[in-house]
Amino acid sequence: MPKVTIIVPIYNVEKYVRACFESLRLQSGNDHVVLAVNDGSPDNSQEIIDEYTEKYPDLFHSIVKENGGYGSVLQRAIAEIKTPYFLVCDPDDTLEDTAVKTLLDLSEVSGADITCGAKSYVYDGSDRKDYTPSYNDTFVKLKVNTVYHRDRDDFADLFFLDPSPHAKLYKTDVARNITFLTKVGYTDNMLFYLSLLDASKVVYTDISLANYLVDRPGNTMTDVSYKALSGQTSVFRSIIEQAEKRKNVPDIFWYRMFESFKYILYQTRRLNCTQEQYEQAMDQLGELVACLRPHADVIRPLYRKYTRNAFVEKQRDAFLLTERFGERTFGRLKKKMAAEFAAAHQ
Numbered sequence: 373m374p375k376v377t378i379i380v381p382i383y384n385v386e387k388y389v390r391a392c393f394e395s396l397r398l399q400s401g402n403d404h405v406v407l408a409v410n411d412g413s414p415d416n417s418q419e420i421i422d423e424y425t426e427k428y429p430d431l432f433h434s435i436v437k438e439n440g441g442y443g444s445v446l447q448r449a450i451a452e453i454k455t456p457y458f459l460v461c462d463p464d465d466t467l468e469d470t471a472v473k474t475l476l477d478l479s480e481v482s483g484a485d486i487t488c489g490a491k492s493y494v495y496d497g498s499d500r501k502d503y504t505p506s507y508n509d510t511f512v513k514l515k516v517n518t519v520y521h522r523d524r525d526d527f528a529d530l531f532f533l534d535p536s537p538h539a540k541l542y543k544t545d546v547a548r549n550i551t552f553l554t555k556v557g558y559t560d561n562m563l564f565y566l567s568l569l570d571a572s573k574v575v576y577t578d579i580s581l582a583n584y585l586v587d588r589p590g591n592t593m594t595d596v597s598y599k600a601l602s603g604q605t606s607v608f609r610s611i612i613e614q615a616e617k618r619k620n621v622p623d624i625f626w627y628r629m630f631e632s633f634k635y636i637l638y639q640t641r642r643l644n645c646t647q648e649q650y651e652q653a654m655d656q657l658g659e660l661v662a663c664l665r666p667h668a669d670v671i672r673p674l675y676r677k678y679t680r681n682a683f684v685e686k687q688r689d690a691f692l693l694t695e696r697f698g699e700r701t702f703g704r705l706k707k708k709m710a711a712e713f714a715a716a717h718q
Contacts, residue, residue: 376404376472376541377453379460381445386415388464388585393424395466395583397431401473406432409449412439417463443552443559450547458544460537460560464585467539471581475541478575482519485546485571488530489539489581496587503580506539508532511678520574528624530574535564538582546570553610556603561632565611569618569625598645598653601636605656608632612663626667627674630693633661640709650713654706661692661702668693 378396382389396406408421424432437448450458457479461467471489479487493502507514512529520527537560550566552559568574612629615621640653664671671693679686691701 374403374405374455375457376476377449377455377458377544378404378406378467378472379446379449379453379458380406380408380463381411381442381449381460382408382417382421382463383411383413383439384415384417385413385463386417386420389417389420392461392463392466393420393432395469396461397424397428398469399467399472400470401476403476404472405430405455407449407453408432408434409445410434410436411441411445412437440554441556441559443556443562444554446550446559446563447552447554450544450550453544456544457541458547459539459541460563461582462537465538466583468581468583471539472541474577474579474581475539478517478577479541479543482573482575484519484573484575485543486567486574487541488533488574488576490578491536491538491582491584492580493586494583496585501583504534505578506534506536507576508534514576514578516576516578518575520576522572527574528622530568530576531565531622531624531628533564533576535561536584537563538584539580540564542567551610551614553603553607556606557600558604558607561607562611562614565625565628566614569615569621596639596642596644598643598649601639601643601653602656604636604639605653605660608636609660609663612660623670623674626664627671627678629667630661630664630671630675630689633657633664634689636660640713643713647710647714647717651706651710654710658699658702658706661698665693665695665698668695 380392410418410421418436421434425434435448457476459475475487475489478484488506490503490505493504512532514529520530547563547567549570550562552562608629615625637657640650643650643653675689688701691697
């Protein structure tokens with residue numbers, strides 16, 4: 373019986389899906405199956421899926437569903453898979469030949485609920501590959517092939533991991549209780565952060581096991597539309613709301629949620645939208661930071677520890693997190709940024 377299901381969410385990626393499937397077919401070992409989920413794709417991706425399910429019926433399996441977005445794919449796939457482990461491979465990415473075996477071996481030896489690897493950035497039409505350890509090594513240095521236990525202080529370092537799905541093997545049970553949003557992007561953040569909150573053990577390896585295509589037109593790294601940013605904000609609000617129903621949430625989680633708010637705030641400067649949409653996006657961000665104010669007491673000391681921001685921004689962020697001045701401070705910030713956006717788009 374296979375131990376790992378590789379979930380492949382497929383939507384409008386006909387150009388890339390064959391290379392993805394080949395990388396999954398050529399994995400060393402025989403401990404995995406591939407579940408290709410056609411999320412109502414309008415192109416010819418299903419023809420390629422059918423080809424692989426017919427040629428390799430023991431390895432490739434297919435689900436065809438109405439379009440609901442990345443989160444709907446994860447919700448359905450995680451509910452249906454029977455294997456004790458799963459990983460997600462986006463259809464425009466590939467895995468190194470030893471990826472599944474390396475992650476599975478580490479997980480079984482350690483008993484880890486999540487096993488994470490490094491990855492490489494790759495580029496459309498180019499042989500260039502750029503290694504990344506898949507975490508922010510400015511602030512932490514993760515220990516390789518070492519079990520991180522939930523009840524130890526260094527577990528907090530794992531919240532600096534890149535939340536993308538690349539080279540991450542999950543125990544299926546650790547992700548069963550997540551409610552994914554539909555019709556939005558960035559739901560891989562929900563998978564990572566909420567699974568990490570429920571994990572007891574995690575292991576990291578610095579071996580590059582996945583190849584992440586970063587410059588495909590329309591992916592979440594290049595999409596700066598109002599719809600995409602609004603969806604991103606909704607995802608983090610849902611992560612916060614679901615986290616508040618969990619016990620013993622570490623302080624570092626709330627700090628990382630505040631930094632996620634700051635990241636989205638910076639992204640608004642690149643938005644391609646109308647003035648009205650820009651102001652709506654800012655209102656949604658105001659609602660997001662309001663969700664974090666009840667956790668301000670644990671966010672502040674970690675913000676002081678990790679931030680590289682200038683003095684004025686530090687002061688503003690301190691006020692943003694207060695119940696007394698936060699709404700007023702955000703209102704002034706919205707007014708200033710909306711004026712800058714209007715001036716830039718005249």
